[in-house]
Amino acid sequence: MARLSDIIEDFIKSLIKQSEGELEFQRNELAEYFECAPSQINYVLATRFSLDRGYHIESRRGGGGFVRVIQLDIDEDDYLLYLVNQRIGTTISQQASKDIVTNIMERGIINEREAAIIEAGLMDKVIGIPTNLRGVIRANILKAMLVAVLKTQG
Amino acid sequence: MARLSDIIEDFIKSLIKQSEGELEFQRNELAEYFECAPSQINYVLATRFSLDRGYHIESRRGGGGFVRVIQLDIDEDDYLLYLVNQRIGTTISQQASKDIVTNIMERGIINEREAAIIEAGLMDKVIGIPTNLRGVIRANILKAMLVAVLKTQG
DNA sequence: ATAATATGAAGGTCAAAGATGGTCAAGATG
DNA sequence: CATCTTGACCATCTTTGACCTTCATATTAT
Numbered sequence: 371m372a373r374l375s376d377i378i379e380d381f382i383k384s385l386i387k388q389s390e391g392e393l394e395f396q397r398n399e400l401a402e403y404f405e406c407a408p409s410q411i412n413y414v415l416a417t418r419f420s421l422d423r424g425y426h427i428e429s430r431r432g433g434g435g436f437v438r439v440i441q442l443d444i445d446e447d448d449y450l451l452y453l454v455n456q457r458i459g460t461t462i463s464q465q466a467s468k469d470i471v472t473n474i475m476e477r478g479i480i481n482e483r484e485a486a487i488i489e490a491g492l493m494d495k496v497i498g499i500p501t502n503l504r505g506v507i508r509a510n511i512l513k514a515m516l517v518a519v520l521k522t523q524g
Numbered sequence: 525m526a527r528l529s530d531i532i533e534d535f536i537k538s539l540i541k542q543s544e545g546e547l548e549f550q551r552n553e554l555a556e557y558f559e560c561a562p563s564q565i566n567y568v569l570a571t572r573f574s575l576d577r578g579y580h581i582e583s584r585r586g587g588g589g590f591v592r593v594i595q596l597d598i599d600e601d602d603y604l605l606y607l608v609n610q611r612i613g614t615t616i617s618q619q620a621s622k623d624i625v626t627n628i629m630e631r632g633i634i635n636e637r638e639a640a641i642i643e644a645g646l647m648d649k650v651i652g653i654p655t656n657l658r659g660v661i662r663a664n665i666l667k668a669m670l671v672a673v674l675k676t677q678g
Numbered sequence: 679a680t681a682a683t684a685t686g687a688a689g690g691t692c693a694a695a696g697a698t699g700g701t702c703a704a705g706a707t708g
Numbered sequence: 709c710a711t712c713t714t715g716a717c718c719a720t721c722t723t724t725g726a727c728c729t730t731c732a733t734a735t736t737a738t
Contacts, residue, residue: 373588375722397689407724412690417721432731435688483676484641490672491645491665498664503653507661510652511645518644522637527707529712551699561714566700571711586721589698 378404378411379418382439391441397429415439422457422469424477446479450520454513461505467492467512480519488515532558532565533572536593545595551583569593576609580671596674604633604674608667615659621646621666634673642669 378400386393401408419425419439428438453470468489475485490496491511497504532554540547555562573579573593582592598605607624622643629639644650645665651658 373722376588398687408689409691409725410723413722429689430731431687431689431729432733433687434732435730437689483673484638486672486676487638487641487669488645490668491642493668496664496668497661499653499657499661507651507653510650511665514644514647514650515641518640519637522640527712552697562699563701563715564713567712583699584721585697585699585719587697587723589721591699 374404374406374410375414375417378406378414382414382419386439386441391443392438393440394436394438396435397437411437420469422466422473424473444477446477447520447523449474449477450479450516450523454516454520458509458513458516460509461502462509462512463505464492464494464508467508470512474519479523484519488512491515528558528560528564529568529571532560532568536568536573540593540595545597546592548590548592550589551591565591575671576605578605580675594675596671597677598674603631604628604670608670608674612663612667614663615656616663616666617659618646618648618662621662624666628670628673638673642666645669 381404382393385395397408397411401411404410415427415437419427421442424442424444426440426442428440430436453474457470458467471480471485471488471492474480475482480488492508494504497507497511499507535558536547539549551562551565555565558564569581569591573581578596578598580594580596582594584590596605607628611624612621625634625639625642625646628634629636634642646662648658651661651665653661
């Protein structure tokens, strides 16, 4: 059984593509369309359209309220530098690192195979050891690999 | 009476054959079909679809979860499989891992950029932490990344 | 006319429930 | 003894619902 969240994700993405990177809709309307709880829309936005995945969400409550999803536009090298110097920091979760890798793949900074290689090295069960240290090691590895990407970039 | 595990193994293999080397299913569904404990599916996967038999398993939990069995393309790449299953072992030094990566690059199995990415993640100063554990973690990471290479081959 | 207030229409949060799969050790089998 | 089978307990991801906040507009009071 396909996940509703995935279906909603695809739906939103196709609309974004059609509308040049920005989309506005009403949460309740979308929930009604998919016959789900309105909060499920928030779940999809939080898990599939996060900053690490390259999106930004704005919204307004009250009458005439809306949700706006904006696909962020980035400069490749700058973004990699931002990741290495700011975003990743001293520790990072498996999920966040995966989101980041998926994001730079979708933007064409790395290809599918490179993404698979990088992701493989960042998995919890691969790094092993206690949880708190894991994030620290993962952050180091991810940063080092992204620097390697930068270095071998055009 | 034939062992159930063998029957399940054959069943999965026939499905893989029909679907060009990759199969996705739900663990509980399969268990129900064979009227066995769900964990028996894991047993079959662990014993019959292990890495040294040329398979790779992926899965996801939660609603809409699944198990995916991927038959690796080993005819061309059995050198990688040898590395993963035998050569690398449970611990490996930075130098040895670097040699391996250089070697598979020279064989044309990976390109320069991929080699740079993989090497970056294996450096002592990147992994950090105490020396003895470092080698263990490095071995895990290297193996996982090589499996990723295998997976994206052919 | 202006300011204060009430009302209804959005969207947000969070925790509980539901849906999967994973692990491990004990027991069964051959 | 080695291998297989099962079940109890755990981890992760999704879906839902109760309750909260914000905003625009209509209504009321001064």
